[in-house]
């Protein structure tokens with residue numbers, strides 16, 4: 311089975327590091343992700359979300375197709391300019407879209423259910439140029455894509471449905487011109503308005519928390535694990551240092567993808583395979599925007615160097631405690647004796 315490329319496309323901007331972290335220096339991506347599950351002629355389920363970078367802006371209520379904002383500032387920003395008009399027409403647009411899908415599906419005799427996914431939005435570069443995009447998928451595969459410059463809908467698979475839909479949409483000049491306006495001018499100005507209203511939340515920074523521990527899957531292999539979590543924005547650098555030198559990528563080093571936490575922070579782990587008792591020192595180094603020019607440096611404490619050392623320390627501690635206790639008991643007794651002496655003296 312061919313992997314659903316559209317799904318990859320949908321999340322590609324989330325995988326690119328630091329997509330919007332610094333509004334002055336990095337491109338910003340605003341995108342609407344929408345899925346329609348069309349079971350038959352009279353029933354369609356909708357879900358949708360709009361994201362600026364990885365920050366949710368609004369979501370489509372599946373129950374009544376109305377729009378819910380994630381932030382008060384997102385509502386304020388949307389009330390300005392074209393966005394409000396688009397919002398008020400969104401239900402009409404969705405209804406028309408479902409009708410259009412039925413029409414197309416009937417012509418090529420597609421089987422229900424149909425799952426239609428749309429990804430639409432724009433990338434705004436720091437030099438204020440923007441690039442709009444709209445991709446449509448069906449059944450988890452790319453179907454058609456809008457080409458802005460040529461005002462053309464391009465089939466992305468060789469199927470009767472893709473051919474028909476791209477030809478049909480390209481011939482609708484009014485729709486094409488509207489899409490172009492929406493994906494360039496409206497989208498760009500919406501990004502700028504959102505950034506103006508939501509600066510505090512969009513520029514939020516959470517420092518990473520890092521821990522280092524080890525695992526011994528085999529007697530001759532030691533895995534050093536550096537777990538880094540709770541950071542925002544997404545872009546981060548995690549490296550292992552061996553005797554202060556950065557370990558270069560290789561078979562011994564395995565760093566996970568950056569995964570989201572539930573609170574819109576991120577986590578990842580980096581695992582370094584080493585030989586036990588190799589005599590080197592290891593530390594995990596984390597760099598992140600929230601730390602400024604500082605780095606987190608977490609050394610791996612080799613607790614298992616020699617268990618006898620640990621036992622010796624424990625025995626010494628026990629002895630120290632015991633002698634301290636003995637001394638206290640002796641002092642207390644002496645004190646009691648002294649008190650008795652004093653009491654005797656007073657009496």
Ligand SMILES: *[C@@H]1O[C@H](CO)[C@@H](O)[C@H](O)[C@H]1NC(C)=O
Pocket residue numbers: 349350351352353
């Ligand atoms: C359409 O699908 C819905 C949900 O699956 C179902 O409840 C309904 O009976 C179907 N209607 C028709 C006309 O098939």
Ligand SMILES: *[C@@H]1O[C@H](CO)[C@@H](O)[C@H](O)[C@H]1NC(C)=O
Pocket residue numbers: 371373374376
């Ligand atoms: C849509 O449904 C939600 C609950 O699912 C409700 O809170 C909201 O008021 C509804 N909106 C409209 C316009 O009916």
Ligand SMILES: *[C@@H]1O[C@H](CO)[C@@H](O)[C@H](O)[C@H]1NC(C)=O
Pocket residue numbers: 435436437438439
């Ligand atoms: C603006 O920046 C983008 C990305 O860096 C670049 O591709 C584009 O050519 C630039 N446009 C202009 C007019 O400088």
Ligand SMILES: *[C@@H]1O[C@H](CO)[C@@H](O)[C@H](O)[C@H]1NC(C)=O
Pocket residue numbers: 561563564
């Ligand atoms: C990296 O870790 C993943 C998940 O733990 C594992 O599936 C993969 O085999 C590892 N790769 C290497 C090169 O050790």
